[in-house]
Amino acid sequence: MTLRRHFSAIVAVLIAPAFASAASYDTANFTTEAPTAKLAQEFGEMAEFYRKEKALEWTGREMPQWPRRCPLQVQITQGSAGGATTFTFGQEGGKPVVTSLRMEIRGDAKQLLHSVLPHEVTHTVFAHYFGRPVPRWADEGGSVLSENEDECFSHDVRCRELLNAGRGIRLRVLFRMTEYPRDMLVLYAQGYSVSHYLVRKGGDGREGRGKLLQFLGLGMQGNSAESWNAAASKVYGFDTIDALEESWLTALKNPPARVVARGTNPAGGLASSGGAPRTELRTSAAPTMPLLDPPVRAVRGTAPDREPTRPTHLPPADPTTFGSSPVVRPAAPELPPPALLLPPELPRPVNR
Incomplete structure (x- = not known):
């Protein structure tokens, strides 16, 4: 394959x-x-x-x-x-x-x-x-963890925007997906957010990543509701995937501050003030609706088990067709919008 x-x-x-x-x-x-x-x-x-x-x-x-x-x-x-x-x-x-x-x-x-x-x-x-x-959400989400801080931060913001817009996918559906969802942006952003949460839940670092691998191995055995529920219980102590989902959403309501070194900007360059402390803003304003066109700068994804003759699943191309034959996929149950999720706090300078 x-x-x-x-x-x-x-x-x-x-x-x-x-x-x-x-x-x-x-x-x-x-x-x-x-x-x-x-x-x-x-x-x-x-x-x-x-x-x-x-x-x-x-x-x-x-x-x-x-x-x-x-x-x-x-x-x-x-x-x-x-x-x-x-x-x-x-x-x-x-x-x-x-x-x-x-x-x-x-x-x-x-x-x-x-x-x-x-x-x-x-x-x-x-x-x-x-x-x-590997399940598509974890393959992409786990790989985004390897990207630089700015890319991870943008995925975090994007996930909150998509969830606030009611475009999230229930985890009991996302975990079992073997085909691509119609909304590819959700796969990337939500996959990263869930992967990041599970690594933190598992102890962060090497320990957290190891538990995520264990969770995937157990859930992939049969790829059924029962196998994923059992994996959530054994590895993370949740009775069901729905309970895991609730905990993940709750964690998103309390975003961590993003911290950068004094004298640098979020992109990693030197501050224009010659190294003096920057004045940073912290906002509690609701995130605006995301501007999703043109596509985000770096979009990467896994492909179906059967590779089509040309790309069929990436925005802005129509993900429901390739060649001349339509591909009919059932719509994934959407995740109802949670209470409004605030964006992660803006960077604040710290002394080194």
């Missing part, structure tokens, strides 16, 4: 032509192609760094060396950034395993190095840990 992650709709159309690469660089697990030899070496070495780091963060041990190098194609462009990773799953010695993989990323070099590449590498950690596709 092949699993494919696609770029945003615009990038997915542009990716059809082959990547124009001028240099190649081999490491133990990657063959990296990029426009220059320097970039090929930098991205290849960073891919190896993230491969080790993310495996240790999630599983406590490094992945063994892959039997074949993963082709990693890097294209530097302006505008949207995104990645696509293709996995082939099979059996070895009666165990499910990844038999091949291929990775492609494109966008601004800084965004690729610090968000897109670690995101895509995290997908490989999940795939090799389970040897099979």
Whole structure:
């Protein structure tokens, strides 16, 4: 079975032509192609760094060396950034395993190095840990945890906006999804929010990530309401997924402050005041309705079990059709709007 992650709709159309690469660089697990030899070496070495780091963060041990190098194609462009990773799953010695993989990323070099590449590498950690596709909400949500602070913060804000607009998906439905929902933005934002909550609930850090992996492994056994309820009870102490959902929503009503170092702005640059404390605002105003067009800067997702002949699921393209044949999917039960969720607090400077 092949699993494919696609770029945003615009990038997915542009990716059809082959990547124009001028240099190649081999490491133990990657063959990296990029426009220059320097970039090929930098991205290849960073891919190896993230491969080790993310495996240790999630599983406590490094992945063994892959039997074949993963082709990693890097294209530097302006505008949207995104990645696509293709996995082939099979059996070895009666165990499910990844038999091949291929990775492609494109966008601004800084965004690729610090968000897109670690995101895509995290997908490989999940795939090799389970040897099979991971539930879509967790695969994306867990991988977003590897992105930089600004990306995670924007996903947090977006999730609250979508929930306030009544566009959330009940967790008892989200956890069991094997096809994409009509509202793809919800999958990304809500998947991140729930993954982040469960990691924190499990103790944060390596312990929290390990419990999330345990939760996924138990829930995936049968992928039924009973298996997910049992997983919620065993790992997190909730009687049902509905109880877990209520706790997650309650936690969202009390957003944490986002803290940045004195003398820096939220994007990580130096403050314009030459290092003097910035005056930051904290707001309790209700979030406005989200402006969702054009698509967010970096949108990445897993694909259906059967890979279509062209991207079918990413906004703003119509996710209900591909080719000339309509694909009819039942609408996922929506999550009723909770009491108004405030956005996370704006950054406040702290001394180091």
